[in-house]
Amino acid sequence: MTNCSLVIPVHNRAALTRQCLDTLLAAPPASADVEIVVVDDASTDASAELLAAYGEDIRVVRHERNTGFGVACNDGAGVASGDWLVFLNNDTIPQPGWLDALLAYARPREQLGFVGSKLLFADDTIQHAGVVFSQRGHPFHVYSGFPASHPAVNKSRQFQAVTAACALIRRHLFQEAGSFDPEFVNGYEDVDLCLRLRRLGYENHYCHESVLHHLESATRGEAIDERNLRLFLERWATYAQPDDFRYYLEDGLIEMSYWEHFPALLSVSPELAILHRGRRNATERLLAQRARQVFEARKENARLRARLLEAGVGADEGDRRQRDDQ
Numbered sequence: 001m002t003n004c005s006l007v008i009p010v011h012n013r014a015a016l017t018r019q020c021l022d023t024l025l026a027a028p029p030a031s032a033d034v035e036i037v038v039v040d041d042a043s044t045d046a047s048a049e050l051l052a053a054y055g056e057d058i059r060v061v062r063h064e065r066n067t068g069f070g071v072a073c074n075d076g077a078g079v080a081s082g083d084w085l086v087f088l089n090n091d092t093i094p095q096p097g098w099l100d101a102l103l104a105y106a107r108p109r110e111q112l113g114f115v116g117s118k119l120l121f122a123d124d125t126i127q128h129a130g131v132v133f134s135q136r137g138h139p140f141h142v143y144s145g146f147p148a149s150h151p152a153v154n155k156s157r158q159f160q161a162v163t164a165a166c167a168l169i170r171r172h173l174f175q176e177a178g179s180f181d182p183e184f185v186n187g188y189e190d191v192d193l194c195l196r197l198r199r200l201g202y203e204n205h206y207c208h209e210s211v212l213h214h215l216e217s218a219t220r221g222e223a224i225d226e227r228n229l230r231l232f233l234e235r236w237a238t239y240a241q242p243d244d245f246r247y248y249l250e251d252g253l254i255e256m257s258y259w260e261h262f263p264a265l266l267s268v269s270p271e272l273a274i275l276h277r278g279r280r281n282a283t284e285r286l287l288a289q290r291a292r293q294v295f296e297a298r299k300e301n302a303r304l305r306a307r308l309l310e311a312g313v314g315a316d317e318g319d320r321r322q323r324d325d326q
Helices: 014-026 047-053 069-079 098-106 171-176 189-199 225-236 244-250 282-310 315-325
Strands: 002-010 032-041 059-063 084-088 092-094 112-120 126-128 131-133 139-141 157-159 166-170 203-214 254-257 265-268
Touching: 002 014, 002 069, 002 098, 014 032, 014 047, 014 092, 014 282, 032 047, 032 069, 032 098, 047 059, 059 069, 069 171, 069 189, 084 098, 084 171, 098 112, 098 166, 098 203, 112 189, 126 139, 131 244, 166 171, 166 203, 189 203, 189 225, 244 254
Parallel strands: 002 032, 002 084, 032 059, 112 203
Antiparallel strands: 084 166, 092 203, 112 126, 112 166, 131 139, 157 203, 254 265
C-alpha cells in the first residue's frame, strides 16, 4: 500500500473544513494508507475546537499567526510521513475514487512533478482542467466554465502548470524543488513551483479521472493579484511559454484554413470565444455581456454556498427557502 499524506491548510471557515474532512474520512481510498495533516493557519473561529474533536483521525499543526497558503503547506509537508503528498484546499469536496485515480496516474511516471485533478464548480462546470499561459505570459485555468463532459477536459495530459488546490507530488521531489516560495502570498505559489519542477526536468500533468468540487476562493478570499503577478512575471516571463492556442488547436476549438494568398480563414468554436471587432453588432455585445454575467454569478453562487454552510444552513435548505419565497 502506498503511504500518502493529505496536507490541508485552513484559515477559518470551520464548516468547510468539516465538510471536507467528513467526506475524506467517510470514503478512504482503496490503494493507499492515508494520513491527514491539517495546518490551522491562526484561525479565529471554531476551527481549533472542530479539529480537536477528530482526535487521532487527523494530525494538526497550529500556527499562532497567519502565514498564508504556501507557508502553511510547507509546514504541513514538514511533518508529513507519506511517500506522496497531496495538497488539498478545505473548500473542496472530493468525489469517490479521486485519490486512487491520482495515484494510479502518478505511480508509473518517474518524471512526474505535480499531477492535478479536475475541479468543478457547484454547477458541474470546469474550474480547473490545467493551467495555460496567455500570449502576455499570464497563467490561467484553461476551459474554466466548460461543461464537465466536454471532450477537451476529459483527457489527461501534460501542462506547464496545474493548481495546488488539489495536487499530488512525491514528497522527496517537493523537498528537492524547494517547496512553495513564501514570497508569494495566497497566489501563484503553485505555478511558480510547477515551473521550477519543469526547469529541473520534471513534468506536470492533469488527471481528468480525479474529480472534486471546489468552492473557489471561499477559504482565503482574493489573492494579492497585482503584487503576486508582478513577482511572477519578473521571475518567469522569459521562461513560461504562451501555450493557450496550442491546446485550442489540439482540441479542435480553433481551425485554420490557408489559401494561396492571405488572409487565412480562421474558425473559432462559439464554446471558446466570440469574434471581437472594433464595432461589434448587438448580438455579439449581448453574448459577451451574458458570458461575463454567468461567470460572475457562478463565483457569487460559490460564495453564497460557503456562507450558508458556515451559518449551519445546508445548501438544500437554502434552496428550499428560496423556493418558498418565490
